[in-house]
Amino acid sequence: xxxxxxxxxxxxxxxxPPPPITFDAPFYIVGEGSADAAFVDELLKSRGVPNNNFFxxxxxxxxxxxxxxxxxxxxxxxxxxxxxAVVADNDLDPAQSFASVQDALQRTGFPVPASPSxxxxxxxxxxxxxxxxxxxxGNLETLLTEAVLATNPQFQPCLNDFASCMVAPVGWDIxxxxxxxxxxxxxxxxxxxxxxxxxxxxxxSGNPIPLSSSRFDPLxxxxxxxxxx
Amino acid sequence: xxxxxxxxxxxxxxxxxxxxxxxxNIIVGPNAxxxxxxxxxxxxxxxxxxxxxxxxxxxxxxxxKFFAIVPGREPWQDIFFDLTKAAISxxxxxxxxxxxxxxxxxxxxxxxxxxxxxxxxxxxxxxxxSFIWNIGEKTFEAPLQITKEGLRIGNVPQxxxxxxxxxxxxTQTENADRFSALxxxxxxxxxxxxxxxxxxFIQNLTVExxxxxxxxxxxxxxxxxxxxxxxxxSDGINKYVSIxxxxxxxxxxxxxxxxxxxxxxxxxxKHMWTGMLKQAKSNETQVFAATHSMxxxxxxxxxxxxxxxxxxxLRMRRNQENGACEAERFDGKRFAAALEEGFEIR
Numbered sequence: 001x002x003x004x005x006x007x008x009x010x011x012x013x014x015x016x017p018p019p020p021i022t023f024d025a026p027f028y029i030v031g032e033g034s035a036d037a038a039f040v041d042e043l044l045k046s047r048g049v050p051n052n053n054f055f056x057x058x059x060x061x062x063x064x065x066x067x068x069x070x071x072x073x074x075x076x077x078x079x080x081x082x083x084x085a086v087v088a089d090n091d092l093d094p095a096q097s098f099a100s101v102q103d104a105l106q107r108t109g110f111p112v113p114a115s116p117s118x119x120x121x122x123x124x125x126x127x128x129x130x131x132x133x134x135x136x137x138g139n140l141e142t143l144l145t146e147a148v149l150a151t152n153p154q155f156q157p158c159l160n161d162f163a164s165c166m167v168a169p170v171g172w173d174i175x176x177x178x179x180x181x182x183x184x185x186x187x188x189x190x191x192x193x194x195x196x197x198x199x200x201x202x203x204x205s206g207n208p209i210p211l212s213s214s215r216f217d218p219l220x221x222x223x224x225x226x227x228x229x
Numbered sequence: 230x231x232x233x234x235x236x237x238x239x240x241x242x243x244x245x246x247x248x249x250x251x252x253x254n255i256i257v258g259p260n261a262x263x264x265x266x267x268x269x270x271x272x273x274x275x276x277x278x279x280x281x282x283x284x285x286x287x288x289x290x291x292x293x294k295f296f297a298i299v300p301g302r303e304p305w306q307d308i309f310f311d312l313t314k315a316a317i318s319x320x321x322x323x324x325x326x327x328x329x330x331x332x333x334x335x336x337x338x339x340x341x342x343x344x345x346x347x348x349x350x351x352x353x354x355x356x357x358x359s360f361i362w363n364i365g366e367k368t369f370e371a372p373l374q375i376t377k378e379g380l381r382i383g384n385v386p387q388x389x390x391x392x393x394x395x396x397x398x399x400t401q402t403e404n405a406d407r408f409s410a411l412x413x414x415x416x417x418x419x420x421x422x423x424x425x426x427x428x429x430f431i432q433n434l435t436v437e438x439x440x441x442x443x444x445x446x447x448x449x450x451x452x453x454x455x456x457x458x459x460x461x462x463s464d465g466i467n468k469y470v471s472i473x474x475x476x477x478x479x480x481x482x483x484x485x486x487x488x489x490x491x492x493x494x495x496x497x498x499k500h501m502w503t504g505m506l507k508q509a510k511s512n513e514t515q516v517f518a519a520t521h522s523m524x525x526x527x528x529x530x531x532x533x534x535x536x537x538x539x540x541x542x543l544r545m546r547r548n549q550e551n552g553a554c555e556a557e558r559f560d561g562k563r564f565a566a567a568l569e570e571g572f573e574i575r
Contacts, residue, residue, distance in 0.1 A: 018571060021573060072572070
């Protein structure tokens, strides 16, 4: 019976594996999650960096950095890599979060920067950017929310009102409130897809996140600095 | 198990050192990067006769009669990276057998000319090349002599059983001999059962002689009443049985396989690895396998993830400046990570 269903749904067919990942760009950027990777990719493209100059992938969470960096070291394209940036979230303990990225770099044989936003010359040149900024609690969504509110300060009281009306968000930590706030902003601005996640918002009409925001300059400048080091 | 390997002046290798070799060593790299040469170096040093260097020529597709006339150094020269250098040196360190080193050096350039159609009346020394094995504290030389019967190549003590399989698998005679040897000790069912597991339509395997074929491994297939020589059923089946037989032959020894994926249908590659690794583990056979196929590597993923310490990946490349082959080693943890993340690692 199960087999018949599988056949009807074509689940019995072997999955076609995707082609192996290759990269030609000398600058490899690894984001903590898919949303971080998509954001960095869009930020660089929006500021005119040709996309054959960099390659962005996600590590599937902070615990995935070591596995991902091990894979990068083993890749047959590794000799092409001259620059590496890691973009991760500070979450609630910025020091501990940065230390875990340092551990992953060290265990996989990459040069290890002593602090966030500093660059080691390597080779390869390596830098780590912690979001929303060095030593500040929060994550990608914190940074994105700040950028939306800097451009649209009139949203601030509405967000505060909404948060105060809800029982659940009382006592939520900054990671969770940031995620709630950015999703509210997306839901209220993006008619095309009000339920769109941060990872897929970039090509939607009504995307409220302004990639030209100066709140993103520290990250952009840091990535530029890695390129010019 | 061989733990380390050093090669000097052999084929494409100017100088190579590999440490921390594992029970299963997977070799990748582009054409002419030294994958086959690495297998050949292991085959030569672990072997016990200079004749192996001539077998390698044949396996590479050079099928001349190398000694129809008795030339000087020429048949032997192609194993050298640089002929102006004194010698080839290949050494291995094995945790059971200790250190073993093979030194190969060219000797006299003089050709031996024999009267047409005649054999020498006495043995003639023939010194175009010398093969000297240093095993522990002892030194063994395999002398070459021209005799009435032809070229005689001496043997030295065997290191351990070593099997070399080319992309086609074992030869008909090799497979028949090996199966027959297993059958004599009543262990042929181990091979038959492993074959049935992967190819359920195979009912039995036997060695038969056929006027047109000679001694060969035959299979009885479901629905057929006549046995068929295994190579006529499929290249993949012939390759798999060759691998299994080679593992039994290389008990506590070395299995060297070139283009391991060749001949296998893509959906059977995972089963091939599982069956092969199971047999290799139970026979304590160390495996060195070369492949060009990502599909083949991906099929190995769950085995590497389960036991990363048993694997390493060796990526060969050719140095663009001096033309020498080089190797990079990656441990099982990195190998597994790259497979899981889906990176190109060939």
